[in-house]
Amino acid sequence: MLIEKTRDEVLEDIILSLRNFKKSFGDTQVLQGINLDVRRGEFVTLLGPSGCGKTTVLRIIAGLLDADEGQVILEGNDVTEAPPEKRNVNTVFQSYALFPHMNVGANVGYALRIRGEKKAKIKEEVARALSLVQLEGYERRMPHELSGGERQRVAIARAVIAKPKVLLLDEPLGALDLQLRRQMQIELKRLQRTLGITFIYITHDQEEALNMSNRIAVMRGGVFEQVGTPAEVYDTPRTSYVARFVGEANIICGKAVSVSDGFVTLRTDGGVVTARDGGIKFRAGDDVTISVRRENIQIIDELQDAGLRATVKEKNFVGGLLRTTLELDDGVEIIAARCGIDSPHVPGDVVYVMFTPEHAVAVRELP
Amino acid sequence: MSNKVKSSKRKRSRRSTFPTLYLAILTVLTYVPIAVVVVYSFNESKISSVWSGLSLRWYKELFRDPDMFRALLMSVLLGVSSCLIAAVIATLAAIGLPRAKLPGRKLVEYLSSLPIIIPEIVLGMVFLVYFSLLNLPFGMTTLIIAHTSFCIPYIYMQVKARLIGLDESYYEAARDLGASSIRAFFDITLPLIMPAVISGMFLSFAMSFDDVIISVFVTGVSTDTLPIKVYTQLKTSTTPKINALCTLMLVVTVFCYVMSYVFSRIGRRNMKTQKEREHKEAIRKA
Ligand SMILES: Nc1ncnc2c1ncn2[C@@H]1O[C@H](COP(=O)(O)OP(=O)(O)O)[C@@H](O)[C@H]1O
Ligand SMILES: [Mg+2]
Numbered sequence: 001m002l003i004e005k006t007r008d009e010v011l012e013d014i015i016l017s018l019r020n021f022k023k024s025f026g027d028t029q030v031l032q033g034i035n036l037d038v039r040r041g042e043f044v045t046l047l048g049p050s051g052c053g054k055t056t057v058l059r060i061i062a063g064l065l066d067a068d069e070g071q072v073i074l075e076g077n078d079v080t081e082a083p084p085e086k087r088n089v090n091t092v093f094q095s096y097a098l099f100p101h102m103n104v105g106a107n108v109g110y111a112l113r114i115r116g117e118k119k120a121k122i123k124e125e126v127a128r129a130l131s132l133v134q135l136e137g138y139e140r141r142m143p144h145e146l147s148g149g150e151r152q153r154v155a156i157a158r159a160v161i162a163k164p165k166v167l168l169l170d171e172p173l174g175a176l177d178l179q180l181r182r183q184m185q186i187e188l189k190r191l192q193r194t195l196g197i198t199f200i201y202i203t204h205d206q207e208e209a210l211n212m213s214n215r216i217a218v219m220r221g222g223v224f225e226q227v228g229t230p231a232e233v234y235d236t237p238r239t240s241y242v243a244r245f246v247g248e249a250n251i252i253c254g255k256a257v258s259v260s261d262g263f264v265t266l267r268t269d270g271g272v273v274t275a276r277d278g279g280i281k282f283r284a285g286d287d288v289t290i291s292v293r294r295e296n297i298q299i300i301d302e303l304q305d306a307g308l309r310a311t312v313k314e315k316n317f318v319g320g321l322l323r324t325t326l327e328l329d330d331g332v333e334i335i336a337a338r339c340g341i342d343s344p345h346v347p348g349d350v351v352y353v354m355f356t357p358e359h360a361v362a363v364r365e366l367p
Numbered sequence: 368m369s370n371k372v373k374s375s376k377r378k379r380s381r382r383s384t385f386p387t388l389y390l391a392i393l394t395v396l397t398y399v400p401i402a403v404v405v406v407y408s409f410n411e412s413k414i415s416s417v418w419s420g421l422s423l424r425w426y427k428e429l430f431r432d433p434d435m436f437r438a439l440l441m442s443v444l445l446g447v448s449s450c451l452i453a454a455v456i457a458t459l460a461a462i463g464l465p466r467a468k469l470p471g472r473k474l475v476e477y478l479s480s481l482p483i484i485i486p487e488i489v490l491g492m493v494f495l496v497y498f499s500l501l502n503l504p505f506g507m508t509t510l511i512i513a514h515t516s517f518c519i520p521y522i523y524m525q526v527k528a529r530l531i532g533l534d535e536s537y538y539e540a541a542r543d544l545g546a547s548s549i550r551a552f553f554d555i556t557l558p559l560i561m562p563a564v565i566s567g568m569f570l571s572f573a574m575s576f577d578d579v580i581i582s583v584f585v586t587g588v589s590t591d592t593l594p595i596k597v598y599t600q601l602k603t604s605t606t607p608k609i610n611a612l613c614t615l616m617l618v619v620t621v622f623c624y625v626m627s628y629v630f631s632r633i634g635r636r637n638m639k640t641q642k643e644r645e646h647k648e649a650i651r652k653a
Contacts, residue, residue, distance in 0.1 A: 097536035111544040
């Protein structure tokens with residue numbers, strides 16, 4: 001069935017649309033209304049903690065699982081009812097799922113063999129796919145003879161050989177060590193640019209998501225809480241959950257005292273501060289929650305025009321940054337991070353926490 | 368402290384005496400009689416109880432006996448055909464039943480392995496009555512039907528265990544790469560469960576090869592199998608030929624068990640690791 005494309009879809013060249021799909025396993029609703037439009041060539045990441053439903057979304061796109069409601073539209077065709085083999089979508093499985101009884105060549109060439117391609121052609125394409133993932137000459141190895149990183153590359157080669165419209169990757173780097181993960185992030189990104197294939201990528205690692213994606217869908221309990229570019233998600237989180245999950249922002253709560261031109265000023269137990277309103281319409285007296293990144297927190301000794309009183313609790317040197325943990329008067333914990341190895345403050349000092357209003361943003365507090 | 372050491376020592380020694388004792392009982396009850404038969408099968412003497420020197424005489428006589436040879440042929444033919452038929456039925460059942468959406472699915476799955484605990488004499492009687500009612504002439508056909516039916520559970524259980532441990536994502540990956548469900552079954556699932564099928568086939572061949580009870584109920588005039596021959600010959604005369612025959616049957620059966628074990632070990636690395644399963648369960652619980 002051909003679905004009429006909306007004007008936006010034509011203009012933006014939408015390759016895949018997820019329309020309000022829902023899924024329950026028994027009594028538990030795992031997905032509650034998933035909506036997403038993916039543009040051709042885009043790298044979209046589903047980011048969320050374990051168990052939030054990421055894999056389920058991917059399996060529904062791949063056709064390995066039926067949604068209870070909603071539609072999957074691929075290049076204007078409704079493929080909701082189509083079996084997996086009839087969708088031009090391939091998956092890199094979380095466990096790689098390399099066929100253990102076939103060598104690397106047979107694994108990678110499997111999709112072409114199914115299509116009935118000639119042996120010589122398959123051989124040529126397999127060699128090309130393997131060179132794409134830097135595994136030239138690996139055809140005769142068996143999967144159990146490969147390292148984790150090599151297996152992962154074979155899984156990618158096998159999934160891209162048939163030139164799918166969309167490649168689905170389920171935590172492909174999850175099983176690799178940190179160093180290899182960093183390297184593979186770069187390689188995957190490069191591969192995606194060379195092939196021009198649309199990627200839908202799953203991870204629970206916010207750094208990975210920020211590094212690789214054109215857009216990130218932050219997932220929580222079966223819904224997308226925010227979909228946006230890495231900069232949008234990082235600088236203007238829509239909810240306190242997104243703020244915390246992406247970059248572990250500080251969350252401060254208070255009551256609005258005044259509102260002006262995109263900013264809101266709030267009073268907390270420890271003092272008064274101002275933040276961007278994040279598009280939320282506040283009135284004086286409303287509850288306000290704001291998010292401030294660790295690197296935007298300044299610690300000063302004397303109160304200036306705005307700031308919150310706090311006590312220094314702890315200092316750590318982590319990853320090239322000095323991390324200071326403070327406690328506000330209302331008991332909320334704040335973490336400040338800055339370059340350098342030491343600061344003049346010691347635990348027990350009473351100081352003031354401040355930040356420029358542009359660096360703080362009001363967020364919604366969802367249950 | 369010293370008390371603790373002592374008690375743990377005592378425990379250890381008790382732990383090691385028990386297996387030794389058990390092994391001794393097992394040896395006396397089972398392996399000594401077997402060894403006697405095996406040794407005496409190489410005895411030159413015509414009288415079983417007198418040892419007169421090493422010889423292959425009884426083996427030669429055994430193979431020269433056309434009756435025995437025919438019985439061997441019958442046993443092999445029966446064993447091979449019933450375990451092949453049983454393999455097809457049991458494999459399809461093990462794969463199909465969990466996917467079937469029929470209400471009594473659990474009951475059918477349970478019934479599939481039940482025949483193992485039904486006494487053979489009951490099964491034999493049941494087959495006898497049933498085949499008579501159907502007017503089926505007793506012979507190879509009835510033997511194959513009866514043996515197939517008691518072979519199915521052995522293969523079914525092996526295959527089922529393998530399928531439970533098999534990561535579904537291999538099959539899914541094949542579908543994802545464009546294979547129809549049938550193609551994915553033949554390319555992926557079947558090769559991965561094949562060792563279990565073969566293991567079950569060896570096991571059921573061994574079962575069929577030494578079965579007397581069910582066979583005597585359903586055999587025909589000219590289709591006596593080896594075990595039936597052993598049984599009927601023992602009643603008339605006990606020539607040392609029987610020792611040789613028993614030794615041969617022992618070798619075949621042991622070989623089948625060993626092969627069954629070997630094949631059940633093959634392909635284990637394709638199974639989900641314990642860790643993965645725990646991980647999946649943890650996620651499901653959370
Ligand atoms: N086949 C299934 N049967 C029952 N529950 C399932 C099944 N698959 C997933 N779930 C549940 O759905 C939720 C989301 O799972 P999943 O999509 O795998 O999460 P994620 O990939 O984000 O870790 C989990 O709570 C999981 O236990
Ligand atoms: Mg997952």
